[in-house]
Amino acid sequence: MVEVIIQDNPLCPHCEALRKSLLPILKRLDVVIDEHIIGGHSLSAFEEDYASATYKPEWIEAFGSNEMKKKLKELSSILNYLGGAVSFPVIKVRWYDGVAPREVVIKGFPTDVDSPDVKAFIKNFTSFIQMVKKVEEESQ
Amino acid sequence: MVYSITYYATEFLVRAVLSLYYGIKEWLERVSHVEEKEMKPPLVPPSYVGWIRKHDEAGNEVLEWYGNINARIPTSHIDIVTNAINLAEKSPPTRRYMTFSEMASKNWFKEVEALSKMIKGEKKGG
Numbered sequence: 001m002v003e004v005i006i007q008d009n010p011l012c013p014h015c016e017a018l019r020k021s022l023l024p025i026l027k028r029l030d031v032v033i034d035e036h037i038i039g040g041h042s043l044s045a046f047e048e049d050y051a052s053a054t055y056k057p058e059w060i061e062a063f064g065s066n067e068m069k070k071k072l073k074e075l076s077s078i079l080n081y082l083g084g085a086v087s088f089p090v091i092k093v094r095w096y097d098g099v100a101p102r103e104v105v106i107k108g109f110p111t112d113v114d115s116p117d118v119k120a121f122i123k124n125f126t127s128f129i130q131m132v133k134k135v136e137e138e139s140q
Numbered sequence: 141m142v143y144s145i146t147y148y149a150t151e152f153l154v155r156a157v158l159s160l161y162y163g164i165k166e167w168l169e170r171v172s173h174v175e176e177k178e179m180k181p182p183l184v185p186p187s188y189v190g191w192i193r194k195h196d197e198a199g200n201e202v203l204e205w206y207g208n209i210n211a212r213i214p215t216s217h218i219d220i221v222t223n224a225i226n227l228a229e230k231s232p233p234t235r236r237y238m239t240f241s242e243m244a245s246k247n248w249f250k251e252v253e254a255l256s257k258m259i260k261g262e263k264k265g266g
Contacts, residue, residue: 001197054237099183100195100233108240121244128248 002031002132003094007049009039015089018109021118022091022125029129039086051090051107056083095132098139104128183227191224199233 004026008015026033038047053059057076060068072079091106110117184192189207196202196212203224205211213220242248 051237096197099227099231101197101199102233103235105235105237106240106243107237110240117241117244120246121240124243124248 001096002129002136003034003092004031004129005034005036005050005092005094007036007038007090007092008088009037009042011040012088013111014109017111017113017118018089018091021113021122025122025126026129029126029133031129031133039088045086047086049086049088049090050092050105052083052085052087055079059083093129093132095136096139097135183230184225188225191222192227193222193224193229194227195233201228 006018006022008018010016023033036044036047038044038049057072057079060072060079064072087107089107089109093104093106095102112118184206190205191203192206193201193203193215196214200214200216203213203215203220203222206225
C-alpha cells in the first residue's frame with residue numbers, strides 16, 4: 001500500500017497550488033492520500049511537520065553530511081529557530097519493499113501552477129509513484 | 141542462359157557482400173551500446189529455507205519463515221537467538237529528505253541514486 005501524506009494549511013498559497021496540481025494526479029494513480037492540516041489555528045497547530053527536524057543541530061550531528069557539520073557552529077542559532085518552526089507544504093511518500101518501510105519526504109512547493117518546474121516535478125513524481133507501486137507489487 | 145548465370149552470380153555476390161557489411165556494422169553498434177551491469181548478490185539465497193529477521197509494514201522487527209508456510213513472529217519485545225538471516229540490520233527502515241527543486245530537476249533519478257549511496261538512512265524512531 002503506497003501512502004501519500006500531505007501536510008498543509010488552508011491559508012497558505014503554496015499549499016493551494018499543491019492541492020490544485022497534485023491531488024487529481026494522486027487520485028488517478030490510485031494511492032492512499034492522507035491530508036494533515038498543520039499550523040495556524042488548526043487543531044494540530046503545535047504538531048511538528050516531517051521536514052523541519054532536518055534543521056535541528058541534533059539531527060545534523062547524527063545524520064548530516066560533513067559539509068553540514070562544518071557549518072553547524074556558525075549557523076546554530078538560525079538552525080535552532082528553523083528547527084522549531086512549522087513549515088508547509090510537506091509531502092511524505094511511504095511504502096513497504098518487503099524488507100522494511102521506506103519514506104521519502106519532499107518539502108516546499110511554488111505558488112505558480114503553470115511554471116515549467118511544476119510540470120517537471122509532476123512528471124518525476126508520477127514516474128516515482130509508478131516505480132514504487134511496481135516495487136511493492138514485486139515484493140508481495 | 142549465360143546472361144542469367146552471370147546476373148544471378150553477381151546478384152548473389154552483391155547480396156552477400158552487402159549483408160556482411162551491414163551485419164558487421166550493426167554488430168559493432170550493438171556492442172558499443174551494451175554495458176555490463178554490476179549484479180548485486182540477492183539478499184536471500186534462492187534455495188534458502190528458514191527464518192529471516194526483517195521489519196514489518198509498521199517498522200517493527202519480525203521473524204518470518206522463508207519457505208512454503210506463511211509464518212511471522214513479532215520479536216520487537218523479545219530477544220530470540222536463531223540462525224536467521226538478519227535483513228533488519230542489512231537494510232533498516234529509511235527516510236530520505238528532498239526539496240522541491242531536487243525533485244523537479246532533470247537528473248532526479250541520478251540524485252536519488254547518489255543520495256542512497258551517500259546516506260545510509262535515518263532509522264525510524266532514531
